[in-house]
Amino acid sequence: MVTLGCAGVAAGALSAPAARAAARSLLIKATLADLPTAPEKRRVPLFADYAEEFWQDYSPHWKPATQRSSRSRIDQLLVPRFGDLPVDMIERGDINRWRDSMAERGGTFNxxxxxxxxxxxxxxxxxxxxxxxxxxxxxxxFKRELPERYLSASEYRRLGRVLAEHDGVNPFVIPALLMLIYTGARVSEIATLRWRYVQPPRLQLPDSKTGPKAIYLNPQAIAVLDGLERRGDELLVFPAMRREAPINLGQYWDRIRRQAALPDVRLHDLRHSFASVAIAQHIPLATIGKLLGHALPETTARYAHLADEVIAESADRICSNLANAMGIAA
Structure with a gap:
């Protein structure tokens, strides 16, 4: 039995409203007594401590290359900036101030x-x-102007002559470069290609930057592969010279591009040029995206301006022919 205050006008007496409120409070407590209580809120760690907890849970789901780059950015950028802040106290203003401080390193921030x-x-x-x-x-x-270099027909001819005359130490260099040119594949996809992935008329990659991927082989690419000795299925198609490791095309490319008078052409520009040639042949952007293995249409859309140029040039030719047919000077 519970007593609330006392009756009359003695000290400690409760008014009727106060007594009713106290009674309701007791009833609520009694009703909830046997119900499970809400768990206590977890202690919020500082960002520096949370970074380790996050890493243990999350990083195993990343690829090794992503683990390496992400760990470096967490240790060198994020922890020094936010390490002393509780995780729940990091606000938009903190992120904006961080962004402003990175104005000279926009790519790093991105x-x-x-x-x-x-x-x-x-x-x-x-x-x-x-x-x-x-x-x-x-x-x-930060918006970045990414240089995109497209080889012209005359530049392709110069490059072709150099590749035909090249007599390097590693016999796999030229075949690997030709595969880049003929397929538009990424450098890493060709450098790490294994014979079991070669399944004409395609290369069936179990993994790539965008996940599993098929690279379609044209007759020229098939001829390059046919010219190589097919080794064990698990061996690399284009190994390094002295050991079974992926070929480092970058160390050979600088000399080759200089010999072709193309000092500003990067290996990745061969992929861009593949796309530009496809557009010049009026191949739809959606098809080009599939050939290049783009996961998102937005990625292929970067070449849309090239398609516009081809369409504009076609319109000019059509109108010129129509003007000539009507005897009107163009």
């Missing part, structure tokens, strides 16, 4: 903020942050 964003999302799942409070969401990245 590569680091996706990692920070993933870390904040995971913090929400662990209960360290309120849901939907990711401070990285909507933060603009």
């Amino acid at each position: 590569r680091a903020i996706p990692i920070m964003s993933v870390m904040m999302q995971y913090a929400e799942k662990l209960g360290y942050r309120v849901k939907n409070t990711n401070p990285c969401r909507g933060v603009s990245r």
